[in-house]
Amino acid sequence: MTQTDTNMASETLGFQTEVKQLLHLMIHSLYSNKEIFLRELVSNASDACDKLRFEAIDNPDLFQGDTDLRIRVEYDKNARSITISDNGIGMSRDEAVANLGTIARSGTKEFFSQLTGDKQKDAQLIGQFGVGFYSSFIVASKVSVLSRRAGADETDAILWESEGQGEFTIAPVEKADRGTSVTLYLREEEDEFVNGWKLREVLRRYSDHISLPIQMQKEEWDAEKSEQVKKNEWETVNQASALWTRPKSEITDEQYQEFYKHIGHDYDDPLAWTHNRVEGRSEYTQLLFVPKHAPMDLWDREGRRGVKLYVKRVFIMDDAEQLLPSYLRFVRGVIDSADLPLNVSREILQESRDVRVIREGSAKRVLSLLEDLAENKPEQYAEFWEQFGQVLKEGTGEDQGNQERIAKLLRFASTHDDSAAQTVSLADYVSRMKEGQDKIYYVSADSYAAASNSPHLEIFRKKGLEVLLLSDRVDEWMLSYLREFDGKSLVSIAKGGLNLDQMADEEEKKHQAEVAETFKPLVERLGKALDGKVKEVRVTGRLVDSPACVVVDENELSPHLLRMLQAAGQTAPDLKPILEINPEHALIGRLQVAPEVDFDEWALLLLDQAMLAEGASLAEPAAFVKRMNRLLLGGAV
Numbered sequence: 001m002t003q004t005d006t007n008m009a010s011e012t013l014g015f016q017t018e019v020k021q022l023l024h025l026m027i028h029s030l031y032s033n034k035e036i037f038l039r040e041l042v043s044n045a046s047d048a049c050d051k052l053r054f055e056a057i058d059n060p061d062l063f064q065g066d067t068d069l070r071i072r073v074e075y076d077k078n079a080r081s082i083t084i085s086d087n088g089i090g091m092s093r094d095e096a097v098a099n100l101g102t103i104a105r106s107g108t109k110e111f112f113s114q115l116t117g118d119k120q121k122d123a124q125l126i127g128q129f130g131v132g133f134y135s136s137f138i139v140a141s142k143v144s145v146l147s148r149r150a151g152a153d154e155t156d157a158i159l160w161e162s163e164g165q166g167e168f169t170i171a172p173v174e175k176a177d178r179g180t181s182v183t184l185y186l187r188e189e190e191d192e193f194v195n196g197w198k199l200r201e202v203l204r205r206y207s208d209h210i211s212l213p214i215q216m217q218k219e220e221w222d223a224e225k226s227e228q229v230k231k232n233e234w235e236t237v238n239q240a241s242a243l244w245t246r247p248k249s250e251i252t253d254e255q256y257q258e259f260y261k262h263i264g265h266d267y268d269d270p271l272a273w274t275h276n277r278v279e280g281r282s283e284y285t286q287l288l289f290v291p292k293h294a295p296m297d298l299w300d301r302e303g304r305r306g307v308k309l310y311v312k313r314v315f316i317m318d319d320a321e322q323l324l325p326s327y328l329r330f331v332r333g334v335i336d337s338a339d340l341p342l343n344v345s346r347e348i349l350q351e352s353r354d355v356r357v358i359r360e361g362s363a364k365r366v367l368s369l370l371e372d373l374a375e376n377k378p379e380q381y382a383e384f385w386e387q388f389g390q391v392l393k394e395g396t397g398e399d400q401g402n403q404e405r406i407a408k409l410l411r412f413a414s415t416h417d418d419s420a421a422q423t424v425s426l427a428d429y430v431s432r433m434k435e436g437q438d439k440i441y442y443v444s445a446d447s448y449a450a451a452s453n454s455p456h457l458e459i460f461r462k463k464g465l466e467v468l469l470l471s472d473r474v475d476e477w478m479l480s481y482l483r484e485f486d487g488k489s490l491v492s493i494a495k496g497g498l499n500l501d502q503m504a505d506e507e508e509k510k511h512q513a514e515v516a517e518t519f520k521p522l523v524e525r526l527g528k529a530l531d532g533k534v535k536e537v538r539v540t541g542r543l544v545d546s547p548a549c550v551v552v553d554e555n556e557l558s559p560h561l562l563r564m565l566q567a568a569g570q571t572a573p574d575l576k577p578i579l580e581i582n583p584e585h586a587l588i589g590r591l592q593v594a595p596e597v598d599f600d601e602w603a604l605l606l607l608d609q610a611m612l613a614e615g616a617s618l619a620e621p622a623a624f625v626k627r628m629n630r631l632l633l634g635g636a637v
């Protein structure tokens with residue numbers, strides 16, 4: 001390596017503010033696991049070789065005769081330095097400035113907003129966000145990156161240097177071969193890493209799955225000098241074969257875990273994985289992982305999606321979202337196809353029949369993996385559900401072919417245990433159904449608290465009927481697709497026509513009919529008083545403690561969904577609710593004897609409070625307060 005003066009001078013540039021913050025955090029939160037820097041740098045070197053191999057499919061000249069891609073790790077005891085070099089794609093000046101000076105990744109804002117200052121929690125967050133190149137500064141007081149892009153001239157290389165203190169320099173230099181060499185100048189207390197044994201041990205532990213050879217200089221014991229002496233010969237220190245091509249029986253859990261960290265850009269172990277070779281009409285290998293934590297960009301439309309695609313072991317692309325349905329976008333992994341052409345593009349992927357087969361096959365595998373977790377490791381499944389349940393729910397609409405399997409994997413909060421934790425499966429619900437019950441009941445609201453306090457629940461609680469309590473944004477959407485489970489339809493208890501008759505005994509039915517007759521005049525008066533505001537007024541048996549509630553017709557949008565549409569700026573239809581009154585309630589009794597002049601006020605008050613209990617906001621809250629105060633003071637004044 002040579003560094004010469006050229007016409008262009010060295011420039012000093014500042015790191016993006018977020019990089020400064022990240023560097024600071026990284027050094028303080030990850031120090032206890034500092035050797036991960038080596039895994040990160042080797043992982044980048046491997047990615048750089050993959051990228052070169054891919055670009056060379058269209059442009060073989062990029063290899064310039066050197067097709068043996070490899071990674072080398074060297075150390076220098078005297079200089080207290082370690083160098084990780086690759087003959088991969090390299091970086092141009094602009095790429096180096098952008099890649100090693102900024103964080104241009106989706107989820108950055110969420111990441112910084114979630115930091116707490118608690119070392120352990122922040123370390124976890126950094127891990128989820130991606131540790132990467134900047135982890136070098138955990139052990140190094142200075143880092144030099146010498147790089148020449150594949151295809152660039154010898155004189156067109158760059159030297160990037162930084163002490164990790166807020167700025168870096170970048171200068172034009174010469175470099176004899178393409179690729180990148182990253183040299184870390186270690187802090188004094190990090191001497192343990194300038195040691196062949198230690199480096200080999202760390203490489204085997206973290207990077208054995210890397211499919212390229214990782215080479216180090218051979219060493220021999222020199223008895224005279226009584227130390228290890230390096231020889232002029234390279235040896236490969238890892239297994240250097242693509243992990244997913246090895247037989248399952250030869251892969252340890254640790255190797256799977258480290259491989260996941262490499263491809264998933266995660267710091268934590270995965271929750272579960274599935275590894276299969278599929279033969280027959282379509283031939284491919286899949287190694288798919290379910291992470292433990294949701295990535296920062298799970299809800300970001302621009303976020304990373306999908307898995308890495310290889311064709312006959314050649315890396316083709318990251319984030320091949322066509323290989324998995326969108327509701328499984330949290331899955332990370334590798335799919336290696338034997339059928340696709342090497343020059344496959346994203347556009348071709350969209351239309352390819354082979355890809356459709358792979359997508360369907362992969363979705364089935366992931367569902368089997370989740371079923372296995374749900375059945376055999378319920379605690380782990382609960383962890384999964386907490387992180388990804390809302391995404392999986394999208395599958396009920398997106399993947400109707402697997403709807404039944406997905407429905408079995410759903411978990412809900414319910415009145416059975418009255419807790420916000422989503423732990424109840426539809427099968428659990430069905431197994432607890434009462435005699436004569438033929439429906440699965442649910443109520444949906446903006447929050448768990450609103451759902452579990454809904455007045456609609458009163459009769460269900462009284463009768464001991466379980467109701468699912470739904471409050472995730474995706475729920476209403478899901479329910480428009482998921483209409484039944486195990487032959488039983490899912491029914492909202494906030495929608496009209498709730499027919500609990502089959503569970504009422506003869507006496508109850510008779511009583512209800514009598515009550516309806518007695519209250520007929522009141523119902524008519526209320527209807528008049530609320531004309532234009534409600535669709536209908538009727539007597540209900542569904543309330544116990546509340547005087548009234550609002551419901552909508554079976555086929556109408558629920559009030560909760562209407563509010564969601566309005567909040568999203570969409571024009572929602574102007575639906576009028578049905579007011580149902582509880583004839584047993586003292587307030588209704590009071591209404592019957594209210595002075596004529598107050599009757600309309602009472603009627604409006606009743607409607608407004610039923611709307612409030614439903615979670616709606618009132619069109620004229622001040623009028624409501626005034627009316628209530630007047631009636632509290634005895635009315636008629």
Ligand SMILES: Nc1ncnc2c1ncn2[C@@H]1O[C@H](COP(=O)(O)OP(=O)(O)OP(=O)(O)O)[C@@H](O)[C@H]1O
Pocket residue numbers: 040044045048086088089090091099100129130131132133134180265266
């Ligand atoms: N050895 C290398 N050769 C070529 N480009 C590299 C090399 N190392 C890093 N880069 C470039 O710098 C970018 C930033 O690297 P960094 O390790 O910080 O993040 P990452 O690899 O994209 O993601 P993660 O942080 O999850 O590892 C890479 O995406 C790549 O473009």
